Amino acid sequence: MAHIIISILLLICTFNEITETKYISTNESYWRARTELQDAEEKMHLGYKLELTSKEKLVNSKLMEAKHAELKHGLETPVDFLPSMNFLKAKSGIEQSKVFEIIKKIPKGAVLHSHDTAMVSTEFLYNLTYTNDLFICITKNTKEIRFKFATEKPKKTEECDEWNLLSELRQNKTIVDELNANIKSSFTLLVNDPDVVYFDVNEVWKKFVSIFLTLDGFLNYRPVLEDYLYQVFKEFENDKILHLEFRGTLPQTYELNGTVYNEVELVGIYQSVVKRFQSEYPHFSVKFIYAPNRKVDQTTFDQYIEIVKNLHGNYSDFLAGFDLVGQEDLGVAAVEFADKLLKLKEEINIDFYFHAGETNWKGMTDENLFESVLLDSKRIGHGYAITKHPKLMEIVRDKGIAIEISPISNQVLNLVKDLRNHPAAELFSTDFPVVISNDDPSLWGAIGLSYDFYEAFMAFTSYNDDIRVLKQLGYNSILFSSMNVAEKSRALVLFENQWDSFINEMIMET
Ligand SMILES: [Zn+2]
Structure with a gap:
């Protein structure tokens, strides 16, 4: 009984302390403390460190006016808020958005996560x-x-x-x-x-996989593949992108006369299209990540190793590295291949860009994140499950391993319904190393990267986060790319020139 009375007294004391604090805090010090707290948080946000010129501030006010109007409308009519509805339904609404209109004109730097046969507009x-x-x-x-x-x-x-x-x-x-x-x-x-x-x-992944099978015999015909790839670069360049790192499974590519190209020859075809495109758009650069299916046995994996060694020997500049793709939840865990990957790294010092943590399960599929960190992956594809791993988060932040967030992909593939609840919102709040990518834009009728930029800006950022977030995303995409130091400095100069032109054009319009 005495024990209960003491507990009650303790509770009462605590309650009094809370009331006391509340009372004290309704005076001036409360409001000062509140402002200080808000400022301290804001300073942690992605993009906060950038300073805007007077011209940029003018353009920013236009963007923020549009952003605030959309947020206000969303607050009053939640059902209309575009990032909260499946992109397959929201797409036409996004195309009418003023924020989107500005985002389309914004230089975006690099796309670092996109897949070989899913990058072009569906109309093309x-x-x-x-x-x-x-x-x-x-x-x-x-x-x-x-x-x-x-x-x-x-x-x-x-x-x-x-x-x-x-x-x-x-x-x-x-x-x-x-x-x-x-x-x-x-x-x-x-x-x-x-x-x-x-x-x-699983249901949406079934259709997802069936689309890739349909595209196989179609895009793997060499003349069509070349037209397709050229158009991809054109659409990306038109969407204010200056560098692309795409992943590919290197499927068998053929001619009408029966010739079938091997993996090394196919990468040669990719590179020839890049060179042809660069003769018209010299500022645009491309790299390739070999990323075969993860759902394979050890014998097939050994073949991957041989292919990647071969590619590395032939295309040391064009080949950025190695990855594994496919539905992570139903695929083989990366740990099954850890020994072989370690050996590969020792032998040819290749970089890894693993898909990992594209899952809602905890302590299961997301364990692939451990392999990404331990095998020194340069970036992590999707990777949003990292927020459930505090230790890994520390390491990833310290080492500057970028998380490649693809908001629309995660939503369309039923991993997160309302993008405001996407773990990336937390990563944006703490200026975590992140980039925004488009994954498979043609599968959901998107073009380039603008749609994903829109979703990220409207769903992951805070009410007052502004154009600095978008500029920082552009910088991040270059800094976390696989480009070497010289290539990065060149890309940064290009990006800043594009940015200045964008600002000047926007000012001319007003
Ligand atoms: Zn992917």
Whole structure:
């Protein structure tokens, strides 16, 4: 009984202390302390350290007016707040946003996380289906589309009974509209009600993987691949991007005469398109990360090792490093390959850029983050599960390992519904090393990086965080890229020139 009475007395005392503090704090010192606390937090935010020129301040006020209007509208009508709805539904709303209009004009530096066959606008991809000699089939079991370029009808395969020349099918007026609609929908995740159709992460990944299979026979035809890649660079450059580091699985690429290119030859094809593009846009640079599927056995992994050694020997400048891709939750844990990766690092000193922590599970899939840190990954793809690992966070911050955040990808793949709740909001609040990337823009009808920049700016930043965040993201993308020191300084000069032109153009407009 005495014990209970003492506890109650203690509680009362504590309560009195709280009331006392509250009473004292409603005077001047409270408000001073409040302002100091707010300032101290604001100083920790991404971009805070940058100072704005008077011209930048003018442009900033225009951006902030638009941002505050959208936030106010969102507060009054939460259902309209674009980062809180699935991008597949929000896309057209974003295209009407004033903030987005400005973001499209902003120089963004580099895209450091994008995948080989998912980078172009869906319209361009669709138009490529009018290329000659394209055959199409509908798979027997899954009713998915497969493509193949050939001079004569391809033979039956396990999944395809019947191939037809697409240009001939398109002559048939009774089926052409439905056929074209099917082709378009086979290239993207776009549906009317994504929250119902893709009810969980595995369901959306099924469609995600099927799109890549559809694109396989189509984009792996060398002439189409070259047109595709050139257009990717064009769209990225047009979206104010000056450097790209894309990941690729290096699938078998073919010619009509039956020639099939090996991995080293394919990277040579990539590089030739880069060179052709640079003759028109010399400021644009590209690097490549070899990133095959993670869901493989040890024998296949050994083959990856041989390929990457070969690539490293042939393309030491163009090849940025090595990674593993695919749905992390259902893939093989990186720890299974740790010994081989350590040996590889010792042998050829290659850099790693691992996908890790693209998961909502704790103490399970997110353990891949340990391999990323221990194997000295230069950046971490997605990596948002890091916020559940305080020790790893310390190391990652100290070593300057950037987390590659792809907001739209995480939302569309059902990992986070409302982007305001994305762990990146915490990373932005503490000026953690982060970059914003687009992952697979063509799969959700996005172009370039502006859509992801918009989502990040509207969902991850605080009410008063301003244009400095966007400028800092541009700087980060260059600093955390795989470019060497000379390449980085050149890119920084280019970025700052682009930035000054953007500021001047915005001022001219007002
Ligand atoms: Zn990715």
